[in-house]
Amino acid sequence: MTNESLxxxxxxxxxxxxxxxxxAMVCHAIYLAALLPARDQLRGQAVDRDSELVTAGAGAGSGVGGPPLPTRPTEGELSSRAxxxxxxxxxxxxxxxFLLVLSVALRGLAVHRWPLGNMFEFAVMGSMFTVLAYSIWSTRRxxxxxxxxxxxxxxLVLGMAVAVWYTEASELMPSLRSYWLVxxxxxxxxxxxxxxxxxxxxxxxxxxxAFERSxxxxxxxxxxxxxAIERTAYSLHIVAFPLWTFTLIAGAIWARQAWASYWNWDPKEVWTFVIWVVYAAYLHSRATSGISRQTASFIALAGYACIIVNFAVVNVFFVGQHSYSGL
Structure with missing residues (x-):
């Protein structure tokens, strides 16, 4: 089978x-849409029961407090459609x-290298890691x-990869032919x-x-x-931050081998460090008692916004030593 076929x-x-x-996205949306009617139905039933209790209590000459309103339908109370x-x-x-795994594997066989040489390949493999991490995690929770x-x-990322960032399968530039790419x-x-x-x-x-406060x-x-949601998000950031720290350090080591200097103030290097600083600020604020969880969470989203800028803006519009590994 030829490389073009692969x-x-x-x-x-x-x-x-x-x-x-x-x-999958449509079905997830249908599932979420089916949750609200189930919740409203339960709330209505609870209100009816509460009204009956209050009426009975008024007839007896005493006030009776109703039970708290349920807000979470059980699995049996969900519709079959949901x-x-x-x-x-x-x-x-x-x-x-699995289809993304197959796509990444075939792309690697077609180019005879690790398929992470440009933005298109990075987007596809990043999407693959995201989906697999979520799917594996969903088997436990x-x-x-x-x-x-x-x-x-x-x-959305895959659509951008195909429509905007697509790059024909080809060999790498000499500077990228290193085990540090992997x-x-x-x-x-x-x-x-x-x-x-x-x-x-x-x-x-x-x-x-925000909805709860309102x-x-x-x-x-x-x-x-x-x-619980906030603690889970914090746990994931604790896992991701050391990985990004290693990315920053490994990039400096590879830069020393490729460009004879650990740091060259390349736009990609600078933004990688900016991302590290923002997420470090998030972890610090999260561990500081005087800063609210909401404020810390906004800092975390700012860090992810920096990731988007680093990938979708710096790679495309900034000229530097990483430019050949962009589009």
Whole structure:
């Protein structure tokens, strides 16, 4: 089989993964949409029971307080459509992840190297890591409520990879032909994937917290409690930060071998360090008692915004020693 054929099959696997993720995203949305009616139905039943108790108490000449309103329907109280949509969403998310693995493997065989030589390949492998991390994690915890916030961004990144960042399969520049490509860029990709899931959880936490403070009901009431979501996001950032630290150090070592200097003030180097500083500020603020969880979470989202700038802006519009590894 020729390299062109392998590259073509890699693209076909990628397109198939995008189609599958579209189905997964829709099914995740259907599942979330089905949660709110179930919650409202339970709330209405609770209000009816409360009214009956109050009426009975008034007739007896004494006030009776009603039970607290339930806000979380149990699995048995979910509609069959919601359960079916959740099952399809989980299966298609797994399938999409495997299709991305196949796409990455075929791309690597087509170019006879580790498939992380440009933005297109980085985006595909980063999406693969994100989906697989979420899918594996979902086997240990019920994360159906988070699926839309994972498959949606992944589908967006893959769409950008195909439409904007696509690069024909080719050999690497001489400076990139190093074992440090496998070490440095792979760890950077893995760290970005973990940061992505952490950012999704942080955004959900801030959104749910805002609704709770306003007193408005929403489908977010079905999600885990806000402290639990925030702690989980914090845990993921604790995992991702050392990976990004290693990325920064490994990049400096590789720069010494390739460009004879550990630090060259290249735009990519500078923004990698900026990301590290912002996330370090987040971890510090999270451990500081005088700073609220909401403020710390906004700092975490600022760190992820820096990741987006580093990848989608610096790689494209800034000229530097990393320019040949962009588009």
């Amino acid at each position: 590259a073509g099959y890699a693209n076909l696997s990628l397109y198939s993964a995008m189609a599958v993720f579209t189905i 359960r079916t949509a959740a099952g399809i969403a989980a299966s298609t998310t797994w399938l999409g992840g 019920d994360l159906r409520w988070l699926g839309l916030f994972i498959t949606g961004p992944v589908l 070490i440095h860029v792979t760890v950077a990709t893995l760290a970005t994937a973990v940061f992505t899931i952490g950012a999704a959880l942080t955004a959900v936490y801030l959104l749910k917290d 007193g408005r009901a929403s489908v977010l009431d079905r999600f885990p409690e806000t402290p």
